[in-house]
Amino acid sequence: xxxxxxxxxxxxxxxxxxxxxxxxxxxxxxxxxxxxxxxxxxxxxxxxxxxxxxxxxxxxxxxxxxxxxxxxxxxxxxxxxxxxxxxxxxxxxxxxxxxxxxxxxxxxxxxxxxxxxxxxxxxxxxxxxxxxxxxxxxxxxxxxxxxxxxxxxxxxxx
Amino acid sequence: xxxxxxxxxxxxxxxxxxxxxxxxxxxxxxxxxxxxxxxxxxxxxxxxxxxxxxxxxxxxxxxxxxxxxxxxxxxxxxxxxxxxxxxxxxxxxxxxxxxxxxxxxxxxxxxxxxxxxxxxxxxxxxxxxxxxxxxxxxxxxxxxxxxxxxxxxxxxxxxxxxxxxxxxxxxxxxxxxxxxxxxxxxxxxxxxxxxxxxxxxxxxxxxxxxxxxxxxxxxxxxxxxxxxxxxxxxxxxxxxxxxxxxxxxxxxxxxxxxxxxxxxxxxxxxxxxxxxxxxxxxxxxxxxxxxxxxxxxxxxxxxxxxxxxxxxxxxxxxxxxxxxxxxxxxxxxxxxxxxxxxxxxxxxxxxxxxxxxxxx
Numbered sequence: 282x283x284x285x286x287x288x289x290x291x292x293x294x295x296x297x298x299x300x301x302x303x304x305x306x307x308x309x310x311x312x313x314x315x316x317x318x319x320x321x322x323x324x325x326x327x328x329x330x331x332x333x334x335x336x337x338x339x340x341x342x343x344x345x346x347x348x349x350x351x352x353x354x355x356x357x358x359x360x361x362x363x364x365x366x367x368x369x370x371x372x373x374x375x376x377x378x379x380x381x382x383x384x385x386x387x388x389x390x391x392x393x394x395x396x397x398x399x400x401x402x403x404x405x406x407x408x409x410x411x412x413x414x415x416x417x418x419x420x421x422x423x424x425x426x427x428x429x430x431x432x433x434x435x436x437x438x439x
Numbered sequence: 440x441x442x443x444x445x446x447x448x449x450x451x452x453x454x455x456x457x458x459x460x461x462x463x464x465x466x467x468x469x470x471x472x473x474x475x476x477x478x479x480x481x482x483x484x485x486x487x488x489x490x491x492x493x494x495x496x497x498x499x500x501x502x503x504x505x506x507x508x509x510x511x512x513x514x515x516x517x518x519x520x521x522x523x524x525x526x527x528x529x530x531x532x533x534x535x536x537x538x539x540x541x542x543x544x545x546x547x548x549x550x551x552x553x554x555x556x557x558x559x560x561x562x563x564x565x566x567x568x569x570x571x572x573x574x575x576x577x578x579x580x581x582x583x584x585x586x587x588x589x590x591x592x593x594x595x596x597x598x599x600x601x602x603x604x605x606x607x608x609x610x611x612x613x614x615x616x617x618x619x620x621x622x623x624x625x626x627x628x629x630x631x632x633x634x635x636x637x638x639x640x641x642x643x644x645x646x647x648x649x650x651x652x653x654x655x656x657x658x659x660x661x662x663x664x665x666x667x668x669x670x671x672x673x674x675x676x677x678x679x680x681x682x683x684x685x686x687x688x689x690x691x692x693x694x695x696x697x698x699x700x701x702x703x704x705x706x707x708x709x710x711x712x713x714x715x716x717x718x719x720x721x722x723x724x725x726x727x728x729x730x731x732x733x734x735x736x737x738x739x740x741x742x743x744x745x746x747x748x749x750x751x752x753x754x755x756x757x758x759x760x761x762x763x764x765x766x767x768x769x770x771x772x773x774x775x776x777x778x779x780x781x782x783x784x785x786x787x788x789x790x791x792x793x794x795x796x797x798x799x
Contacts, residue, residue, distance in 0.1 A: 359635070359636070359638075359639050360654070360656070360657060360660075361656065362445055362448075362654075362656030362657065362659060362660045363445065363449065364442045364445055364446060365441035365442040365444075365445040365663065366445075367660055370635075372635055372636045372639070373635065373636065374636065375636040375639055375640050376636070376640065377640070381643070381644055382643055382644075383639075383640060383643045384642075384643045384646070388654075388657040388660055388661065389639065389642060389654065389657060390639040
């Protein structure tokens with residue numbers, strides 16, 4: 282009986298942790314889902330934030346940027362490689378059609394947070410509001426290792 | 440090399456292909472390195488070309504060659520996108536016409552029969568009875584496409600005994616729209632969007648289990664990132680070499696001051712001061728160092744130009760050698776350091792025993 286109680290308690294605790302984990306990796310509202318938001322640890326003033334966005338709503342949504350809790354804005358940028366020089370160009374917004382998805386990924390597209398005062402270290406967490414026009418979605422961003430190429434939970438279903 | 444390969448890929452905004460290796464498809468579709476890759480179907484091509492955000496969806500079909508030059512099937516719109524107006528002649532108007540790359544050896548007006556495959560394994564007689572006539576020549580692009588021969592994709596399908604992308608009722612039509620039911624398949628599709636954001640949206644849209652979409656620039660940047668690590672290791676070797684060169688120069692200057700010791704002693708004997716001798720030795724050293732550095736920079740530039748030409752000839756990627764501020768700053772730093780170090784042998788020259796040097 283004691284073993285059964287322990288098992289139930291452990292299962293409930295694990296479920297609660299998994300739910301918290303899901304909560305950390307997933308944000309959704311009005312059919313929009315943002316999954317696995319992350320950024321590499323930084324040494325300079327810029328942080329590039331990546332994520333997977335799914336538009337399960339029935340209307341087109343346009344990703345326009347993001348802002349942090351203290352009002353700092355993150356602009357939407359796209360990767361370019363001209364004459365062997367890596368650069369990010371500012372984009373006005375990327376429309377995501379109904380039922381479609383958009384992946385912000387390294388050397389593709391990202392949300393760029395400029396003038397980061399304190400370097401972000403692996404294991405840190407930041408909260409941002411991802412903006413789709415007037416619709417704002419609270420998103421939890423995990424800080425991964427400096428050379429990371431994806432979220433540590435990439436590939437998990439949420 | 441980095442700039443040249445990036446410029447060669449500049450016209451290829453987004454490549455869509457069947458799932459597989461991005462590097463393999465990029466090398467095949469952008470740099471025309473032959474590879475066997477799975478094909479996109481007619482339905483997949485139709486879906487790509489019908490996307491409202493797609494301004495250009497050009498199929499790229501490779502696999503044949505002529506006299507060592509790749510014969511690539513595509514559309515007239517792709518030729519215009521890649522090289523602009525033709526330098527000579529006109530664009531192909533039938534499935535048996537072709538446009539030569541800027542430096543392809545086949546002249547305008549000549550007919551040829553393509554071989555199946557590339558290099559030593561090419562089957563010269565596989566397409567016997569089929570031929571293309573060259574009607575025009577593209578302007579240079581600085582890419583491997585300058586050595587290629589471009590034909591309508593319908594021609595590639597026809598010489599392989601396949602449907603030509605159009606229903607029989609379409610007659611001799613070439614170019615889009617294609618009929619998915621008569622579309623034999625294509626290894627890659629170049630996709631271009633008009634809107635600034637379009638390529639990024641399309642890349643996500645066409646990345647799915649049955650097809651992949653990638654930016655050649657992204658794949659290239661990743662490859663260059665790996666090469667950068669090798670370059671940094673070589674830079675470290677270069678620094679070590681420079682230290683050895685600097686030590687050698689100092690040793691050479693010390694030896695020179697000993698060789699000229701009697702002359703310097705005579706100068707002092709007829710009344711020249713230590714500062715004058717110091718200035719003579721240091722100025723002489725400075726002249727040698729400055730002249731050697733300028734000559735070295737020039738020889739380095741000539742060597743880089745030679746290597747660039749060899750690489751361009753072997754890869755068809757236009758590689759140019761430039762003396763940039765980085766090289767100038769490197770030489771300036773080296774000259775400054777050695778000029779400061781040259782003060783030591785100049786100082787040593789003023790400390791020598793006058794009578795001993797005069798007797799030698």
